[in-house]
Amino acid sequence: MSDLKQTYFAAERKRDDEADRLRRLDAFYAEPTQNWLKGAAPLKPGARVLEVGAGSGGMLAWLAERVGPTGDVLGLDMDLSRAAPPTAVVRHLEANIYDAPAEPSAFDLVYARLVLMHLHDPEAALARMIEWAKPGGTIAIADLDCTIAAPADRAAPGADLFDEKLHVVRAAMVRTGLMEPAFGARLPGMMAAAGLQDVTVERFDRIVEGGSDWSLFQAENNLLISGALGEPEAARIVSDFMSRPGFFYHDQRLVMVTGRKP
Numbered sequence: 009m010s011d012l013k014q015t016y017f018a019a020e021r022k023r024d025d026e027a028d029r030l031r032r033l034d035a036f037y038a039e040p041t042q043n044w045l046k047g048a049a050p051l052k053p054g055a056r057v058l059e060v061g062a063g064s065g066g067m068l069a070w071l072a073e074r075v076g077p078t079g080d081v082l083g084l085d086m087d088l089s090r091a092a093p094p095t096a097v098v099r100h101l102e103a104n105i106y107d108a109p110a111e112p113s114a115f116d117l118v119y120a121r122l123v124l125m126h127l128h129d130p131e132a133a134l135a136r137m138i139e140w141a142k143p144g145g146t147i148a149i150a151d152l153d154c155t156i157a158a159p160a161d162r163a164a165p166g167a168d169l170f171d172e173k174l175h176v177v178r179a180a181m182v183r184t185g186l187m188e189p190a191f192g193a194r195l196p197g198m199m200a201a202a203g204l205q206d207v208t209v210e211r212f213d214r215i216v217e218g219g220s221d222w223s224l225f226q227a228e229n230n231l232l233i234s235g236a237l238g239e240p241e242a243a244r245i246v247s248d249f250m251s252r253p254g255f256f257y258h259d260q261r262l263v264m265v266t267g268r269k270p
């Protein structure tokens with residue numbers, strides 16, 4: 009597990025702080041994710057689902073409701089202490105995605121949100137997800153395209169500075185390998201190249217106001233990674249704008265992609 013802890017940016021955070029961050033993250037993205045999955049990956053009672061990188065476990069509970077008492081939901085994460093305990097329907101597998109014991113061709117749906125963009129080898133992770141799915145089963149992956157983040161009004165006071173510092177922060181993400189800011193944009197092509205069929209893309213993005221709950225959460229996340237990025241000043245300036253009521257910006261995009269295993 010020690011190698012993993014060096015690669016995942018939040019692995020060394022205090023348990024309660026990271027549990028709270030993951031719970032808030034799930035709460036913000038639960039609705040668009042659930043709307044997407046209801047349409048693109050409908051589940052019958054008794055279906056089998058694997059969630060990779062289950063985090064707070066918020067989606068595990070929702071998936072368990074969808075498959076009902078005869079279903080099976082497996083949550084895989086390198087740390088499941090932040091999720092609710094297993095139930096008759098929800099199982100836990102605390103493991104690294106790269107070498108977790110496989111249950112080959114077992115699942116109707118294999119799902120991951122905000123996980124692959126943090127991994128050093130997302131192609132290998134995708135190959136494992138495909139291995140776990142039944143033939144005809146669905147792979148559903150949601151990740152961010154952060155490159156669309158920009159001031160909503162280019163003429164607003166400070167807009168150029170905000171834009172410039174967003175670029176500095178994104179460049180540092182790439183340079184340090186902390187995460188891949190444009191990952192969501194290349195995800196559909198990556199899933200098609202892996203041999204998945206009927207690749208379908210949806211997206212969720214908004215213009216948000218500085219100082220809103222979501223924007224303050226983003227500002228906190230930005231400061232959280234600023235040390236690892238080696239760009240504390242740029243991150244501070246970005247977070248200041250994100251905390252400023254009256255300043256509006258294009259938020260990062262959640263790109264949600266499904267494909268079918270042949």
Ligand SMILES: C[S@@+](CC[C@H](N)C(=O)[O-])C[C@H]1O[C@@H](n2cnc3c(N)ncnc32)[C@H](O)[C@@H]1O
Nearest residue numbers: 016034061062063085086103104105121122123
């Ligand atoms: C940004 S969080 C997203 C959590 C959740 N999917 C969500 O969207 O709310 C990423 C999750 O992936 C897990 N993770 C990161 N790298 C992993 C790996 N190599 N193997 C297993 N889990 C990993 C982390 O522990 C964390 O819970």
